[in-house]
Amino acid sequence: MTDVTLEAVRKSYGDVDAVEGVDLRVADGEFLVVVGPSGCGKSTTLRLIAGLETATAGTIRMGETDVTGVEPADRNVAMVFQNYALYPHMTARRNITFGTGSSTSFTDAEIEERVREAAEALDITDLLDRKPAALSGGERQRVALGRALVRDPDVFLLDEPLSNLDAKLRIKMRAELAKLHEEFGTTTVYVTHDQTEAMTLGDRVVVMDDGEIQQVAPPQELYDYPATQFVAEFIGDPAMNTLPVVVDRRDGRPVATHAAFSLPLPGTGDTVPEGPAVLGVRPEHLSVANGDGEPAGNPIEATVTVTEPLGDSLLIECRAGDDAFRVEAEPRLGLVSGDTVRVRYDPERLHLFAADTGEALYHSDTGRRRGAATPVDPDPA
Amino acid sequence: MSSVATLPDRLGEYTEQMVAETGGDTRDGLVERLSLHALALGAVLLLVLPVVVAAIVSTKPTGIVTSVADLVPGRSGAANYRRALVGLGFWRFMLNSFVMAAIIVVGKLLVAALAALAIVYYRLPYKNLVFLVVLFTLMLPVPVRFVPLYRLVVELGWNNSFLAITVPYLASATTVFILRQHFRSIPSSLVETAKLDGVGPLRFLVSVLVPMSRGIIVGVSVIMFVYAWNQYLWPLVIIDTEGQQVAQVGLSLLRGQASSGEIAWSMVMTGSILTLLPPLALLVAFRKPLLETFTLQQR
Amino acid sequence: MATREIFENRLQAGLLLFPTMVVSAVFLYYPAIRAVGLSFFQASFGRDDAFVALDNYARLFTSGTYLDSVFVSVLFTAVVVAGVMAFGLCVTFLIHEVELGKSAYLIAAIWPYALPPAVAGLVFLFLFHPTLGLVTSYIEALGVTVDWFTNGPQAFVVVALAAVWKQIGYNVIFMTAAMNNVPDSLTEAANLDGVGRFQRLMRVYVPVMSPTLVFLVVINTIYGFFGTFPMVDLMTKGGPAGATNILIYDLWRTAFQFYDFGFASAKSVVLFVVVGALMYVQFRLSDRYAYYGG
Numbered sequence: 001m002t003d004v005t006l007e008a009v010r011k012s013y014g015d016v017d018a019v020e021g022v023d024l025r026v027a028d029g030e031f032l033v034v035v036g037p038s039g040c041g042k043s044t045t046l047r048l049i050a051g052l053e054t055a056t057a058g059t060i061r062m063g064e065t066d067v068t069g070v071e072p073a074d075r076n077v078a079m080v081f082q083n084y085a086l087y088p089h090m091t092a093r094r095n096i097t098f099g100t101g102s103s104t105s106f107t108d109a110e111i112e113e114r115v116r117e118a119a120e121a122l123d124i125t126d127l128l129d130r131k132p133a134a135l136s137g138g139e140r141q142r143v144a145l146g147r148a149l150v151r152d153p154d155v156f157l158l159d160e161p162l163s164n165l166d167a168k169l170r171i172k173m174r175a176e177l178a179k180l181h182e183e184f185g186t187t188t189v190y191v192t193h194d195q196t197e198a199m200t201l202g203d204r205v206v207v208m209d210d211g212e213i214q215q216v217a218p219p220q221e222l223y224d225y226p227a228t229q230f231v232a233e234f235i236g237d238p239a240m241n242t243l244p245v246v247v248d249r250r251d252g253r254p255v256a257t258h259a260a261f262s263l264p265l266p267g268t269g270d271t272v273p274e275g276p277a278v279l280g281v282r283p284e285h286l287s288v289a290n291g292d293g294e295p296a297g298n299p300i301e302a303t304v305t306v307t308e309p310l311g312d313s314l315l316i317e318c319r320a321g322d323d324a325f326r327v328e329a330e331p332r333l334g335l336v337s338g339d340t341v342r343v344r345y346d347p348e349r350l351h352l353f354a355a356d357t358g359e360a361l362y363h364s365d366t367g368r369r370r371g372a373a374t375p376v377d378p379d380p381a
Numbered sequence: 382m383s384s385v386a387t388l389p390d391r392l393g394e395y396t397e398q399m400v401a402e403t404g405g406d407t408r409d410g411l412v413e414r415l416s417l418h419a420l421a422l423g424a425v426l427l428l429v430l431p432v433v434v435a436a437i438v439s440t441k442p443t444g445i446v447t448s449v450a451d452l453v454p455g456r457s458g459a460a461n462y463r464r465a466l467v468g469l470g471f472w473r474f475m476l477n478s479f480v481m482a483a484i485i486v487v488g489k490l491l492v493a494a495l496a497a498l499a500i501v502y503y504r505l506p507y508k509n510l511v512f513l514v515v516l517f518t519l520m521l522p523v524p525v526r527f528v529p530l531y532r533l534v535v536e537l538g539w540n541n542s543f544l545a546i547t548v549p550y551l552a553s554a555t556t557v558f559i560l561r562q563h564f565r566s567i568p569s570s571l572v573e574t575a576k577l578d579g580v581g582p583l584r585f586l587v588s589v590l591v592p593m594s595r596g597i598i599v600g601v602s603v604i605m606f607v608y609a610w611n612q613y614l615w616p617l618v619i620i621d622t623e624g625q626q627v628a629q630v631g632l633s634l635l636r637g638q639a640s641s642g643e644i645a646w647s648m649v650m651t652g653s654i655l656t657l658l659p660p661l662a663l664l665v666a667f668r669k670p671l672l673e674t675f676t677l678q679q680r
Numbered sequence: 681m682a683t684r685e686i687f688e689n690r691l692q693a694g695l696l697l698f699p700t701m702v703v704s705a706v707f708l709y710y711p712a713i714r715a716v717g718l719s720f721f722q723a724s725f726g727r728d729d730a731f732v733a734l735d736n737y738a739r740l741f742t743s744g745t746y747l748d749s750v751f752v753s754v755l756f757t758a759v760v761v762a763g764v765m766a767f768g769l770c771v772t773f774l775i776h777e778v779e780l781g782k783s784a785y786l787i788a789a790i791w792p793y794a795l796p797p798a799v800a801g802l803v804f805l806f807l808f809h810p811t812l813g814l815v816t817s818y819i820e821a822l823g824v825t826v827d828w829f830t831n832g833p834q835a836f837v838v839v840a841l842a843a844v845w846k847q848i849g850y851n852v853i854f855m856t857a858a859m860n861n862v863p864d865s866l867t868e869a870a871n872l873d874g875v876g877r878f879q880r881l882m883r884v885y886v887p888v889m890s891p892t893l894v895f896l897v898v899i900n901t902i903y904g905f906f907g908t909f910p911m912v913d914l915m916t917k918g919g920p921a922g923a924t925n926i927l928i929y930d931l932w933r934t935a936f937q938f939y940d941f942g943f944a945s946a947k948s949v950v951l952f953v954v955v956g957a958l959m960y961v962q963f964r965l966s967d968r969y970a971y972y973g974g
Contacts, residue, residue: 052573052683073579085570089592098588099578414779421774425788428771428848432795434814435803444806446814492699499696504685515700518708524906524928525952526711528935528944529718533711552703569684576686582696611796613910614928618936629798629910636802636914646806653799660794668787676857 002063002154002187003028004049009058011044018044020211022058026155031181031188033202035195036234041211042191043159049189050157051075062154073103075155078148082160084140086132093128096147104151111150118149121183122176138169142176149184156188162197174200195235199223207231224365229278229358232351238283238315240351241325245279247272247352256352260321261300265364266347272362280351283315283328288335289342299342304335318343432657435650444639444646457647465635465651469644473624474631475655481616481627482609482659484547486602492551497560498586502572512561519554523615531618545619546627550609556601562677563597564590600674603667607660628656712952719946724939736946745922746930746947750954753927756840757904763844764900765893768851773881775852776859786856792849801911804842828916832923835916839924842915843908851896858892859885894966898959905955927951 004026011019019041026032034042047053048060051072060068067075086095093115100111119125122142132140141161148156161177162170178201181188192198198205199219207214207222207230215227226232232240245256247265254265254272256279263279265272289299302318302325309315309331316327316335320343327343335341350364438446439462441455466472499505500512523530530549539545567590575585591598613629620626623634635652638644664671687693719736721729740746775785792800807815808826816826828834862885870880886893909928912918918925918933931951935944 050577052576071579072577077577079574079577081570081574083568083570085568085574087571087589087593099575099580102579102581102584103577417774417778418780421771421778421785424767424771424774425785428792428845429788431803431807431845434807435799438806444812446812448817449814452814492703495696496700499693502684503687503689503693503696505690505693511697511701515704518704520952520956521708521712522902522906524909524931525948526708526715528711528941528948529714530707530711531935532941533707533714548703549707552700552708557700565684567684572684572686582687582689582692607794611798613796613798613913614932617913618932629796632798632802633914636805646809646812649802650806653802656796657794657799660796661791664791664794665787668790672853672857675853 003030004155004187004189005059005061006045006049007059007061009045009048009055009060011041011048011053012056017211019048022213024206024213024216026187026189029185029187031178031190031201031203032206033190033192033198033204034206034208035192035198036208036214037193039210040208042193042206042208044211045208046079046157046159046189046191049155050077050079052079076151076153077155077157078151078153079157079159080141080144080148080161082163084132084144084161084164086140086143088132091129091131092124092135092143092146095132095143096128096150099147100150106152114150114152115146118146121149121180122146137165138173141165141173145177145180149180154187156186156190158188158190160192161190163192163194170197177201196237199235205235207234209234225360225363226280226351227360229280229353229360232280232353232360236282238326238328240280240282241286242353243279243320243323243325244355245277245352247274247277249274256350258321258323260302260323263300263345263347263350265350265352265362267362267364272352276355277361278353278355278358280353281325281345281349283326285346285349286325286327286329287344288316288327288329288333289344299344302341302343304337304339304341306337307335316341436654438647439650439654441647442645444648444650455647461647461651462655465648465655469635469638469648469652470623471628471631471635471652471655474626474628475659477625478610478628478656479659481543481546481612482606484543485550485609486605488547488551489553489556489605490598490602493553493556493560494586494591496557497564498582498590500557501561501564502582502585512557515552515557516554518552527615527618534619539619541620541622541625546612546616549615553605556605559597559601559674559677560594563594567593596670597674597677599667600670600672603663603671604674606663610660628652632656715945715948715952717945718942719949721942721945723941723945729942732942736943737950739943740946740950745925748922749925749927749930752836752923752925753905756836756843756908756924756926757901759840760843760847760904760908761897761900763840764847764851765896767844768848768855768896769881769886771848772852772855772859773877773885775856777877786852789852790849792846793853795846795849796910797843797846797907798910798914800842800846801839801914804838804845804911805915808838808841828920830920832920835920835923839908839911839915842911843904846911847900847903847907851900854892854896855889858889862888890966894962897966898962901958901962902955905951927954 004024006022006024009019009022010017022041022045024045034045036042044053048055051067051070055068058068059066062075086092087098090098096115096118097111100106104111106114115128116125119128122145124139124142124146127135127139127143132143135143141164144161162173165173174197177190190201199222202219204216204218205222206216209230215222215231217225217227222231222235226235226240229242233242243258245258247254247256249255250264254267254274256263256265256277258279300320302320304316305319305324306317307314308317312331314329314331314333314335316329317324318327318341327341329335348365350362351360352362353360434446434452437452437454438444440458442457442461446452466475496515500508505511534540534545534549537544539548571589575589580589611629612627616627617630617633620630626634632649632652635644635649639646639649718729720731720733722732722735723729771789775782775789778785807813808828810816810827810829813826819826826834828838866884866888867880870884875883905926906928908926909932912924912926912929916924918929927947928951931944931947934940934947
C-alpha cells in the first residue's frame with residue numbers, strides 16, 4: 001500500500017496533448033476519484049499510473065520509487081476495466097487466479113485462501129465455478145473486483161467500472177465499493193464521468209477537463225467552493241446557473257449588475273475586481289418569493305418558461321432579460337409557463353467567475369472569499 | 382432506383398393497397414414459388430448428380446452404363462473397394478495423403494499462430510512491412526516457382542520424401558491473415574489485463590488466444606486440409622516412386638490402367654469416391670466453423 | 681489509445697516469425713527469383729547451365745504451340761470465369777429466394793468445394809466418355825457425335841464444363857454470404873417499385889455484392905489458369921492437338937517431359953506476368969465499377 005505522486009506529467013499523441021501539466025498526489029489509503037467529461041484525459045491519467053501508457057514527460061512515483069519507466073506488471077497495481085475483461089473460456093475462479101502466478105509471489109495455498117476470502121467479501125462464492133457467460137453484469141463486475149483484490153496490490157485502479165450496469169445496480173455496487181474500501185483500505189484511483197459517483201465515493205475528487213486538472217478537493221469543497229466555472233457547472237445536479245453580469249461599486253460595495261437585476265455582493269469590496277464576470281448560483285439556493293412580507297434581499301423578477309415537477313421539488317426554468325436560469329422550488333406551487341415570479345436567493349451562496357478564464361473570483365460564503373483551492377493539495381483532509 | 386428515404390411512406394401506401402386488393406394475403410403466387418423450387422432443385426441436381434452416378438458406378442463390376450435404367454447400385458461394391466484399396470494398393474496413396482495433409486495442417490497452424498502472435502502483439506519496427514512480405518507470397522503460386530523449386534528440393538535430397546510435400550507449404554499467408562484478423566477482434570482490455578499481470582507470450586498464446594480461437598482454428602484447419610489433400614501438381618512433379626505417391630496422383634495411375642484395359646472403369650470411380658470422401662466428410666461435419674471462417678477471410 | 685502491442689522483446693518476435701520467414705524465403709521467394717534468373721539459361725539434367733540471354737524468350741514468340749497455348753488459356757479462363765460466376769450467381773439467387781429448405785439446398789450447392797479437381801476431371805471423363813459415357817448416349821441421341829478425344833473444340837468444352845462444375849461450390853459460399861448481407865430494406869424497396877426478380881438480382885443485388893464478386897473474379901481467374909491442371913492432365917493431356925493445352929500444362933510438359941528447364945522458367949515468368957497483369961486490370965476495373973458501401 002503506498003501513495004502515488006504524479007509530477008508535471010504530460011502524455012502527447014503526436015501534436016495532441018491528452019494530458020498536460022498533471023501534478024497530483026494520492027495519499028496512502030485514499031480513495032481518489034478522477035471525474036470529467038469524455039476526452040478529458042481521466043482514463044489516460046489512470047493508464048499512465050498503471051503503466052499501460054508511457055508518459056511523454058514528467059515523473060510518476062509510488063512511495064519513494066520512481067516507476068515512470070517501469071512495466072505494469074512490476075508496479076504492483078491491479079486494474080478493473082469498464083467491460084470487466086474476463087476471459088470468456090475460463091471459470092470465474094480461473095479468471096481470478098490466472099495472472100497471480102505471473103504477477104505475485106504467493107504460494108498456491110496462499111492464493112486459494114485469498115480467493116476464498118475475496119469471494120466471501122464480494123459474495124460470489126457460489127459463482128466461482130461458472131463461466132462469464134453464465135453471470136450477470138453485476139456478478140461479472142464482482143469477479144473482476146475479486147481478481148484485483150486477490151493480487152493484494154499497492155494501488156487499485158478502476159476505469160469506469162460501473163458504467164455498464166443499470167442504474168439500480170450501479171447504486172448498489174457503489175455502496176459495496178465503499179464498503180470494500182473501508183474493509184481493505186487500499187489506495188484507490190477511480191475514474192468516472194458521473195459526478196454523483198464521484199461525490200459519493202471519493203475522499204477527494206479530481207475534476208479534469210481537456211487534459212488538465214481543474215481542481216482537487218474533497219466533495220463538499222468542490223460543491224461549495226468550485227475553483228473554476230467548469231467545476232461549478234460540472235459538479236451538482238441540477239447544474240449551477242451561470243449568468244453574465246458586470247461588477248461595479250455602489251457606495252463602496254460591489255454589486256453584480258445584470259440587465260434584469262442587480263445583486264449586492266456580501267463581503268469587503270476590495271477583493272472583487274470590477275468589470276464583466278459570470279455570476280454563479282445553484283438552483284437549490286434560489287427560491288420563489290411567496291409575497292408575505294419576508295425580509296427581502298432584492299428579489300429577481302423573472303418569467304416562468306418550463307416547469308418540471310420532480311415530486312419532492314419543482315424545477316422551474318425562468319427567464320430574466322435575455323438569460324435563462326433554473327430554480328429548485330417547493331413542489332406544489334401551481335406555477336405555469338408564462339407566470340411571473342419573484343426569485344429570492346441565498347446571499348451566502350453566490351459565486352463569481354472571470355468572464356475570460358473561468359477562474360473563480362469570489363465566493364460569498366464567509367468561510368472563503370477568494371478564488372480557487374490550490375490544485376495540488378499536499379495535506380488531504 | 383427510388384430513394385430508400387421515402388420507403389416508410391411508400392411501404393405504408395403499398396401495404397394498404399395490397400390489403401385492399403388481395404384481402405390480406407401478400408405472399409408470392411403459388412406457381413411462382415413452385416417454379417423457384419423446380420429451378421433450384423434442377424440446379425442442385427446438376428451439381429450433385431455426376432458424383433452420385435460415380436458413386437453408383439463404383440459399386441458395379443464394370444464401367445458399362447448405357448442408360449439411366451442401368452443406374453442401380455451394383456453388387457460389386459464391397460469387392461471393388463477392397464480391390465482398390467488392397468489389390469491395387471490405393472490404401473497406400475490414401476495413407477500418404479493423410480499423413481501429408483495432417484502434417485501440413487498442424488505445421489501451418491503452429492507456424493502461422495506464432496507469426497500472428499508476433500504481428501499482433503509485439504511492438505516491432507517495420508511490422509507492416511513484414512506482414513506485407515508474408516502476404517505477397519500469395520502472388521507466388523506453385524507454377525511460378527516450381528522449376529527452380531524442383532531443383533532446390535532435389536539438391537536437398539528431399540525428392541520422394543514427406544519433407545518435400547510438406548515443408549514448402551508451411552508458410553501460409555492466408556492462415557496468418559485470418560488469425561491476425563481474428564486476434565484483432567479480441568477486446569484490448571483482455572490483452573491489457575494480461576499485460577498488467579505480466580503474463581508471458583507463450584502462456585498468453587496457449588491459455589488465452591487458442592481457447593478463444595477455437596471456431597476459427599477448426600475452420601482454418603478444414604480449409605487447409607482440403608487444400609493439402611487436393612494438391613496434384615507438386616506431388617506429381619516431386620514424387621516419382623509409386624509407393625510414396627499421394628491419392629490424387631494415384632488416380633492418374635488408375636486412369637492409365639483403365640484406359641489400357643487392365644481394370645474396369647468402375648474401379649476408377651471407386652478410387653475417385655475414396656479420394657473424395659475425407660474432404661467431403663470434413664466439410665459436412667464442420668460446415669459451420671468453416672463458413673464463419675470464410676466470412677472473416679473476406680475482410 | 682488502447683493497444684494490443686503488449687510485448688516488446690524483439691528477439692522473441694524474431695523467433696516467432698522465423699519459421700514463416702525462412703520457409704517463405706527459401707521455398708517461395710528464392711525459387712521465384714531464381715526462375716527469372718534461370719530463364720536466361722539453357723538448363724537440363726546432366727549438363728551445366730549455359731547462358732543464352734534472351735533466347736528463351738525469343739523462342740516463345742516463334743513457338744506456334746506456345747502462342748496457341750496462350751490463346752487457349754485466355755479463352756479457357758474467360759469461359760470458366762464467366763460460367764462459374766453466372767451459374768454460381770443463379771444458384772445463389774435461387775437459394776436466396778426459396779423459402780423452404782434453404783440449408784439443404786445450400787449444402788448441396790457448396791459441397792463441390794471439397795471435391796478434388798482430379799476427381800472432377802475423372803468423373804466428367806467417365807460420364808462423357810465417347811464410347812462408355814452415360815451422358816454421351818443421350819447427347820448422341822440428339823444427333824451430335826461425341827468424339828472429343830479427337831475433336832479439339834469438343835474437348836475444350838468438356839474440360840471447361842468439368843472446371844466450371846467443380847468451382848461453383850466455392851463461389852456459392854461467398855456469394856451467399858454477400859447476398860445475405862444485402863439489407864432487407866433494399867429488397868423491400870425493389871418490391872415496392874414493382875421490380876421483377878431478375879431485375880432485382882442484376883440491378884440491386886449485384887452492385888451491392890460487387891466487392892465480393894470482384895474478389896471471386898480474381899480467385900476464379902487464378903483457378904482457371906492454375907487450378908485446372910489436374911483436369912487437363914487426366915482428361916486430355918493437353919490435346920487433341922493442343923486444344924486444351926493451357927499455359928500451366930504446357931509449362932509442366934516443357935519442364936518435366938522435355939526437361940527444358942531454362943525455357944520452362946521463361947514460361948513461368950511470362951505466366952506470372954500475364955496473371956499479375958490480369959489481376960491488376962481486374963482491380964482497376966473494380967475500382968471504377970464496384971460499389972463499396974451502402
